[in-house]
Amino acid sequence: MFWIITLILLGLFLLIVEFLLIPGVTVAGIGGMLVIVYAVYSAxxxxxxxxxxxxxxxxxxxxxxxIAFSLRAKTWRRVSLDTNVDSKVIEDYDKEVKPGDEGLTISRLAPAGKASINGNVYEVWAQGELVDPKTPITVIKVDTNKIIVKPKQL
Structure with a gap:
């Protein structure tokens, strides 16, 4: 009877490992279920x-x-990462690029691509048309994180 109890505890341990450490259906979960079934069969x-x-x-x-103890919120708090991400992805182009600034496309704008404006490289958006590489452009609008350009009129 000692081996049956040991096998059941081992199966439950493998199921906890499956729930908390290895998400998905893996060897630990399948092994845990098989060990528990074998222990009951042996009994x-x-x-x-x-x-x-x-x-x-x-x-x-x-x-x-x-399962009830493993899925409680306090159990997950103990094993989860408890940090906050405070950074922002949005860049503020309003201070660096102004409407009317001129530049040169580096890649094709279809409608977005890279362009050099005031000596810096930015991701820019063409207004309504495709623009080939090495084409002079003019900035027509600057949002917080989006620069809209058009080909320079010659």
Whole structure:
């Protein structure tokens, strides 16, 4: 009977590893289920029907309790990362580029691409048309994170 209890505890441990450490269906989860099923099967075969029923009921209750404790919020707080990301991706182009500034495209604007304006490289958007590389451009509008350009009129 010691080996059956040991196998059930090992199966429950593998299920906890599956829930908390290795997400998805992996060897730990499948192995845990197989070990638990084998332990219950062994209880029926080696010790009779009554002991098998008791083992099955104990295993079902232990599994429910284990799953309930593993999925509680406090359990997840202990194993999860507790930091906040305070950075921003948005760049403020209003201070560097003004409407009317001129530049030269580096890549094709279809409608977005790279351009050199005031000696710096920016991602720019063409207004309504495709612009070939090495074409002179004029800035017509600057949003917080978007520079809209058009080909320079010659």
């Amino acid at each position: 029926y075969v080696d010790h009779g029907t009554t002991t098998g029923h008791i083992t099955l009921i104990f295993t079902a209750i232990a599994s429910i309790i284990t």
